[in-house]
Amino acid sequence: MILTKAQYDEIAQCLVSVPPTRQSLRKLKQRFPRYLNGVGKNGAAPVLLELANEVDYAPSLMARIVLERFLQEHERSPPSKSVINSMLREPSQIPDGVLANQVYQCIVNDCCYGPLVDCIKHAIGYEHEVLLRDLLLEKNLSFLGEDQLRAQGYDKTPDFILQVPIAVEGHIIHWIESKASFGDECSHHAYLHDQFWSYWNRFGPGLVIYWYGFIQELDCNRERGILLKASFPTDVVTLCHSLA
Numbered sequence: 001m002i003l004t005k006a007q008y009d010e011i012a013q014c015l016v017s018v019p020p021t022r023q024s025l026r027k028l029k030q031r032f033p034r035y036l037n038g039v040g041k042n043g044a045a046p047v048l049l050e051l052a053n054e055v056d057y058a059p060s061l062m063a064r065i066v067l068e069r070f071l072q073e074h075e076r077s078p079p080s081k082s083v084i085n086s087m088l089r090e091p092s093q094i095p096d097g098v099l100a101n102q103v104y105q106c107i108v109n110d111c112c113y114g115p116l117v118d119c120i121k122h123a124i125g126y127e128h129e130v131l132l133r134d135l136l137l138e139k140n141l142s143f144l145g146e147d148q149l150r151a152q153g154y155d156k157t158p159d160f161i162l163q164v165p166i167a168v169e170g171h172i173i174h175w176i177e178s179k180a181s182f183g184d185e186c187s188h189h190a191y192l193h194d195q196f197w198s199y200w201n202r203f204g205p206g207l208v209i210y211w212y213g214f215i216q217e218l219d220c221n222r223e224r225g226i227l228l229k230a231s232f233p234t235d236v237v238t239l240c241h242s243l244a
Contacts, residue, residue: 001182001213002230008184008215035066043098046105059106060114064088070099089115121180128180128211129159135232136160136176143176158199158206167237168207171227175199175206183214183228192226200225207233 003011038047052062067087071079074095087093088107094100107114136143142163149157158175166173177199181187191208199206205225209232219228 002216003213005185005215005217039098039102044101046102046109048102049105049109052106058110058113060088060110060117063103063106063114067094067099067103070094070096085115125178125180129178132159132176132178132209132232139236141166141236141238154202156195156198156202158195158203161203164239165204168227168229168233169235171222171225172205173207173227174204177206177208179208179210180212181210182212183208183210183218185215185218188214188218192221196226 035047035051038045048062048066049059052059055062064084067084068079071084088103091100091104091107094103107116110117133145143160144163146157146159149161158177160176160178162174162176177196179191196206196208205227207227207229209229211230213230214228
C-alpha cells in the first residue's frame, strides 16, 4: 500500500493514544510502592504487567526500567546495555527469582516491543528476503547475496547485488534491499542515512522494496539513484531490452 503523506498523517493521528512517556513514568513512580507490596504478597501474580497496563506503558519497556533500577541498587554501578538486553532475552539470568518472573510476564505479553517481538520481526524480515531471492531466481537474474558479499570483505551491504544491472521504470538498478515494513518518514530517513546512501556510494543506484508500503512523497530520490517500490517490479528490463 502506497499512501500520500496526508493519508498517513490522518491514520497516524487516529492511532495516537499512548500518553507521553514522562506522564507514564510519573504514574509509575506513584504506583511503585504498590508494585513492591503486590510482589511481596504474591510474587507469581503479574503485578508489573498490570501496572504497565494501568499507566499505558509498554510492558517490556516497564520491565527494562525496573530491571535497571534493581541492578543499580544491587551492583552499585550502572548496568551495561548488553547485560540488560541479555537478561531481557533470558530472564532466568536475573538474580532475583520474583523479578525474573515479573519481567518474563511483561516480555511475553508485549505485542509491540521487547526481545520476543524482535525475534518475530527478524523472522518476517528473513521470510521476505527469501521471497525476493526466489523472485530473482525466477527472473533468471544473477546476483550475490549479503553473506557472499560479507565473505568478500564488505561490511555494509544491501540484501542483493545484481551481477548484471537491470532497468526499472527507466532507472538503472545495481542492488536491491528488502524491507518487511512500512516506510514512514522516520524509518526511511534513518535508513537513508545509515544504509541506502552508503550502498549508493559503493555500488551505484538501487531499489528498495517496502513490502508493506510507504509514504508516496518519500520516493523523491529516483533521479539521484534510489528507487522505492511496494512489491517486486513487473517491468524489469535486462540488457537484451526485453521484459524479464
